[in-house]
Amino acid sequence: MRGLFWEEIVKIREVTVQINKLGVKEEEKFKLLEVVYQTFNVSILDTVLSELPEKKQKEFLAQLSEKPHSPKIIESLKEEVKDIEEKIIQAAQRLKEKILQQLEDL
Numbered sequence: 140m141r142g143l144f145w146e147e148i149v150k151i152r153e154v155t156v157q158i159n160k161l162g163v164k165e166e167e168k169f170k171l172l173e174v175v176y177q178t179f180n181v182s183i184l185d186t187v188l189s190e191l192p193e194k195k196q197k198e199f200l201a202q203l204s205e206k207p208h209s210p211k212i213i214e215s216l217k218e219e220v221k222d223i224e225e226k227i228i229q230a231a232q233r234l235k236e237k238i239l240q241q242l243e244d245l
Contacts, residue, residue: 142208145183148224149231151175157242175238179231186230190220 158171184203188196202212216223 143180144203144207144209144212145180145227145231147210148213148228149179149183151179151231151235154235154238154242157239161242161245178238179234182230182234183227186227187216187220187223190223190226191216192219195219 154175155172158168158175161168161171163171187199191199199212199216202209202215206212213224220226
């Protein structure tokens, strides 16, 4: 699942570069990248849902379900949650640091 609303504000290239440096088969790299991508997605969704008022959560999930890549999603979130982009970026940065540390330890 590629092309989600958060990909314009969250960059995971550093993680991709680190995974590519691992001495593993291409198939294993692909699987690892998929796990990383899914982990970022779950973390960001958790951040968004934690910040959104409960009555707006269903609306957000409906938008996400219909057009997960739509830039309108982030615009809608900005109307509902102050500094949502920054909150998403911070959550992703914390996760990125953890993942990079784990990759270094391999």
